[in-house]
Amino acid sequence: MTVFIIRRLMQSAFVLLIMSLLVFVGVFAIGNPVDILIAADADQAERDRAIAALGLDLPLWEQYLVFLKNAAHGDLGKSFVFNQPALQLIVDRMPATLELAFSAMVIAILLGLPLGMYAGFQPHSRTARAIMAGSILGFSLPTFWVGLMMIMVFAVQLGWLPSTGRGATATVLGIKTSLATWDGLAHVLLPAINLALFKLSLVIRLSRAGMRENMLMDYVKFARAKGLSMRRVIFVHVLKNILIPIVTVLGLELGSVIAFSVVTESVFAWPGMGKLIIDSINRLDRPIIVAYLLITVTMFIVINLVVDVLYSVLDPRVRLAEAKA
């Protein structure tokens, strides 16, 4: 397993290098950040000064080398717009996004697994059909529309929940989180449900399919014949088997929820990383874009690694050393 992890990490470093190069060239191709950042009434002299101040007067390859040199020391550059280290800005926004992502995942798993298993266990019942119809809606309705509708109903019409923004935070174990205050929880509920809807539908479908497949397997018949209760068969043996694909998919989905919850974050004015990246792209704030994508790639690599390890725990037949990445 150690060999496997080391090999994986070495490949990752190479991916990160390619990634940073692509982003550098990509942003350069989009346009000159100074044209967007500078005051409209600035003259050519002021423009030249700004270009030099942001280090954009060097040729692109030289800018990239400077970046690599600093990155080797853990410095991913200073944001053009905030004048703060890009890495720090992203890390500052991380708790907000993480708490939203985890709330959404918890909702998706806690609701999706039982609902999906029920729908797979009693596929022809009316409830199961309602669940499946609901999951189609969860898949197909656009997130921003559902988000706005939820705001209209629960915040504007009923007035039960706050419409936008993050609530009060409290410090738990050195991390500022809004999940530790009632106000924070009230604020996180709507965006978390909004973000969860798609994953919820996914979990429902995966667990239903797994349930239906496994219930026909010989081991279930055997277990029943052996005299095990249905409850034990489903919640111990079948559950373990259907969890394997769910863990894989959810692992990847967790990554995408953290990195790309842009839509939900903008609809709910949630001060997370997703909003930071989309604003930064609009402002061509290259240091943030580069740092953000590097962090995202790193995160996906780590999640994939964890998923692979979990896999081998859930299914002892999988041997990591043989699975060549």
Add this chain to the structure above:
Amino acid sequence: MLLKLLRTALVAGAVLCVPFAASAQDLTVGLSANVTSIDPHFHALSPNNNIAGHIFDRLVHQDERQKLTPGLATEWKVLDDTTWEFKLRQGVKFHDGSDFTADDVIASLKRVPWVPNSPSSFALYMRAIKESQIVDPYTIRFTTARPYPLLPVDLANIFIVSRKAEQAPTGDFNSGRATIGTGPYRFVEYLPGDRIVLQRNDNYWGPKPPWPRVTMKLITNDPARVAALLAGDVQIIEAVPTQDISKLKNNANVQLWRIISNRLIYLHVDSFRDQTPLVTDKAGAVLPNNPLKDARVRRALSKAINRPAIVERLMEGEAIPAGDLLPDGFFGASPKLKPEAFDPEGARRLLTEAGYPNGFGLTINGPNDRYVNDEKIVQAIGPMLTRIGIATKVVTEPWATFASKGSAPNYAYSLMLVGWGSGTGETSSPLRSLLSTVRPGFGGSNRGRYSNPKLDAVLDEALATVDDEKREKLLQDAGEIAMNDVAIIPLHYQVNVWATRKGYAYTPRTDENTYAFEVRPAK
């Protein structure tokens, strides 16, 4: 089970919300654009200046119509053509209790060009100052290299910080360590991308603002901002989207506040190059001669545009057709200039006269995320031009790519939609940046590279004329020269709209700023 859980959760949420309803004394504002720094000298960007305007004062302030009013300077006068004397307000205290004197002004002026890594420096607004001299703690003299009547206007852009902050880096302002001003509000907290919290400065020298605590929330998504107002989570929002205006008008809980803006939406025309890249014959080959160099062709384009239709249909009436650089009543706006009437027949005649009876091919470019309804406006103008025989293609893109391609040194477009807000509240700002020949200090945003020596001469004279009355006449002349030559094609002035909950009143501002201290409880 799902429903039950949801219901429980929602009821719990509802119960939770009640204790957190803000007290009636506090004000929460929904802002439409991101604030990226609290440092008032770091980035000359309107959302940042809007926040800085709460915490810091300037020597000269602008009222809601951008007329200059006394700020930290009570009066100013010209001693001779190049020397200005500013008398400072006495008895003003900084938020930390120290006295405001001329030293703080000098420290601020030193800090402005010093701020490291500024993407757009405020030094622009002090380039005329050659020397500053303290006469006594409450009198300061500025010497300019040549007569410069706009000095007070420029100084209305420079925020005065405490002399203790002269060497403070930007981070110290964001954290609050150096955020010491004299303004009506003191800094409490800045959460990037989320909110700015302010506390009333009870020792403010001006009128006492009614709200002890103000939260400025950054809600950049338009529907979300409107929803936050409707839900009562914020009491006032800025930049009300035009498509929601009719709905909000009929809402008894909401009141709208509007004023004409200093922002002109116009088409910039490449009248400079002999061959312009996006003007072609009908087959798509670039024309050997640029027809847009001919003022008759430019006027034909202008006549082909149905401004009242754009204003009524696309802008929901929240705009005013334009024929000048700034609306009537602004300094330098000419009462003689009226919007070009919609006249497709006249436009065709002009085209024929100019030698293009069958028109030509043209691409009009525009941003799709910058100005109110920008993309829709460009899409409407395309067919209007096609109707007079100019086969027009429409291309829109995000400002991030548009701005680079359309500006120096790329100049990739021939006809483009842009906007200009006159921060100075008078016409020298657009004349200087948009219409003057590109030369040092001038024509910085002249994307069409219009060049007219006659205009330059009148403008230069205006900029050297300290006498207000004479200068206004010269600026009007310059505007008339440009407009009669169709140097740009003005479309409309935006209308700035705020919406408040019932029981709140706002004095709308031409400069789009949203100042919490100008929100009042309605009588």
